[in-house]
Amino acid sequence: MAKVKRVPVGALKTNCYLLFDKGEIMVIDPGGESKTILREIEKTEGGVKYVTSTHPHFDHNLKEKKIAKETGGKILESLKEGEEIKIGESKIRVLKMSGHTKEDNCFLGNSFIISGDILFPGGHGRTDLPGGSKKEMERTLKRLKKELSDSTVVYPGHGEPFTMKEWKASFPEG
Secondary structure, eight states: OOEEEEEEETTTTEEEEEEEETTEEEEEOOOSOHHHHHHHHHHSSSEEEEEEOSSSOHHHHTTHHHHHHHHOOEEOOSOOTTOEEEETTEEEEEEEEOSSSTTEEEEEOSSEEEEETSEETTEEOOSSSTTOOHHHHHHHHHHHHHHSOTTOEEEESBSOOEEHHHHHHHOTTO
16 A cells, blocks of 8 residues: 655745665655755665656646656656556556646545645635636545545645544635
8 A cells, every 4th residue: 555755845935755675766746955855765674666746836836847857757647637647656646636727636545645735734725726627626625525535644745734524624615
């Protein structure tokens, strides 16, 4: 089962995540401080297979190319709903979302989801930036609330992880 390492980087303390299993690593949201990310990769057993981001905002993808170049990882772009990404023996499923931007990706593992700027403790990401939509965010939140179990650990784009049960309790209208 894939393990998750959270590495807050950049001025906005964006969470870069390293998903790793059986010697393979997937880097998600390398938004800044490439040296910090590379140091954490070195401490993690394995090599980088993929580099990607949850959405196209600079604080989530600024160092994608640098990390890919330094590690030999392949940048994943144009991800599709339901696509499975294999890391070691783990399968990570892509959920195409919208609301924060038109191009949000969430990454669903067995017991966790990397939500980017969709889910936050007690709420959700901004919808007032270019490409954002309050209506689409509402649809996305209803879908996640329905599809994810209470025990699913949410790894947000900024801040500490939490469970869906905690989120539902703090944001019942979502």
